[in-house]
Amino acid sequence: MPDKNPLARLEAYSDGIFAIASTLLVLEIKVPAVAPDAPLGELWRRLADLWPSYLAFVLSFGSILVMWVNHHNSLRILQRTSKPFLYANGLLLLTITFIPFPTAVLARYIDTRFAGVATASYAGYAVFTNFAYWIWAATMRGPVYLVRPDVPRAELTALERRTWAGVPAYLVTGIVAWWLPSVGLGLLVALWGFWIMLSVGSTVET
Amino acid sequence: MPDKNPLARLEAYSDGIFAIASTLLVLEIKVPAVAPDAPLGELWRRLADLWPSYLAFVLSFGSILVMWVNHHNSLRILQRTSKPFLYANGLLLLTITFIPFPTAVLARYIDTRFAGVATASYAGYAVFTNFAYWIWAATMRGPVYLVRPDVPRAELTALERRTWAGVPAYLVTGIVAWWLPSVGLGLLVALWGFWIMLSVGSTVET
């Protein structure tokens, strides 16, 4: 049963999940309560005090965005789907859907004594996400080969290597973060910049 | 009034609902509160204590994913829609939209004395979902026959039988779960694996 575009609904469902997971992040940021007789500047101060929430929001939104750009570019080299690929895509989406939770934990505890645990758990969760991403890329190669015939094998290998790199990178980040939370946080931001650069590559064209 | 693709908006609306219902599940998982002077390991422990929420999240996300894959594959054998089918699809989406609620009940009570009630109500709700799914499949056959002429009747019959099997399976699971919650939970997971295998079938191609 041939189809005009066998990837269209997969894209629609995935785009929906990417979009919603990004958007739900804002629900974790609560309006600060100020005493009615507090000085006016108090509301500014309370809004500024929410910086961990803003930081976590930007970090997670940015991570989901990079993953969306990669997902978007990767699907373009495919010509078909398989059932293992549909389920691997589902697993990837599951891990993305869950991101608001470690983000909320990070935002809640980043400026407390528990910063190490919070940052390590965030990085630990990223290990899991990257593992799902790697499985997803692997099901492009087998059991059914999904890639368009005009795409060189080297491109697929490069994609798989890129997804593989994430697992050890976030594992190390998690261990560092446990002892030195702010270094771990810096590594998270640096890795994010690294993925962006990697996805932009040597060309700015898509 | 002919249309290029009469199913396109039905798919878009359905994909939106499937995607959002999956994603809202995470909002039910709340960041644990830890006393400021608690030992550092306390946050890990509290995060681990949330296992019923994680389990319920994965179970429901997985169920919605399987239903999405089936919905996706079923729509591909159709060539048109009818108003009864639009409303039957609406009823199916209603039942899917509601899934975050029984999921939250399951997560809240699975490790309490009320585990039996929570698991039974989750399975009971699945009876309802599967019933809606069966009605949905039935409206493909009548009052207007929606299936493409090149699709063998046997394929539609197989689809209907599959949707029909869900109702008694979850009914039994619900009754068992009422007395033996962990057996019921095991059955829920087993049924989920069974639907995945059934949807993959003898071929990994879509």
Next chain:
Amino acid sequence: MPDKNPLARLEAYSDGIFAIASTLLVLEIKVPAVAPDAPLGELWRRLADLWPSYLAFVLSFGSILVMWVNHHNSLRILQRTSKPFLYANGLLLLTITFIPFPTAVLARYIDTRFAGVATASYAGYAVFTNFAYWIWAATMRGPVYLVRPDVPRAELTALERRTWAGVPAYLVTGIVAWWLPSVGLGLLVALWGFWIMLSVGSTVET
């Protein structure tokens, strides 16, 4: 600047809003709290006590579904858009987006002394929704005529009359509901059934 399908993104944006407004309704239903030493049946009782929430959920989901079916069918007679139509569509979507709020008010107060106020405000809000729907249909006719040339004028007139009927119908329902809440609620359900029948019309085909 011609476009392949000038309505495609309007549909995507509208479908997104319809889908999300339907799905957010479930977030208003909270998991009941049960005392740890309560009899097991207590959780069943508490789940059953949430009937106003279930009823409001089904009523609002159903209303949004009927509006989606009508929106879907109405767009099919158009061949283009205009800026007034884009903004009228925006106003319609605004009213649909807001539906979770009167729904939550209805669910919260339907079984209290305030049932009359809650039902009347729900019906009153439906007046507003139907008014937006009527404006939306009016901008199909002017200032730019958007309907395909092969569609008879009578069909557009019938559509406008149908949207116009909603305003007085919900106005009367609101006034009745203020004095007799359960009659008002019955009228809401009856009107919903009426719109479904009207949209199905004399044919089950789309």
Next chain:
Amino acid sequence: MPDKNPLARLEAYSDGIFAIASTLLVLEIKVPAVAPDAPLGELWRRLADLWPSYLAFVLSFGSILVMWVNHHNSLRILQRTSKPFLYANGLLLLTITFIPFPTAVLARYIDTRFAGVATASYAGYAVFTNFAYWIWAATMRGPVYLVRPDVPRAELTALERRTWAGVPAYLVTGIVAWWLPSVGLGLLVALWGFWIMLSVGSTVET
């Protein structure tokens, strides 16, 4: 690797975010609590007392709608994407996703002593949004020129000037709002009307 429509998924992801950000706004409006023995009119009064929430909801929904109409119309002059444009679009979506938060702050404090701070922070946030919008428009021109060859350069220049105007306009509004909150609020509404008129322009056709 050519693509049939290189903008299709960008539109789908963007439409998803616009739609969800609009819809989440309603979650910030909470059902008022009324004492069980209060006079019946009390519920009406409490519903009326929520006017700041309704106002903020309409203001933000309207702003997102205008941005969506502009986004929609701007994408129509493009023939391709570039990676900088994908990330600039991501930044724009990030700012839109965040809108429910300043909206909730505005709704919470508009009728308190803190009205100036709340309105100023809302306008200040709009400065940021408009800045992202301007970057977005700039990446249409470079480093890769994305506009269709048949679109006159003047049209792109007009688009950029329009996006540029937003930054100083909201900056002034923010400063005024700090001292005179209701004037600031009036300016916010006036600016919104102004963008609508600007987007409708001299023609009602799209």
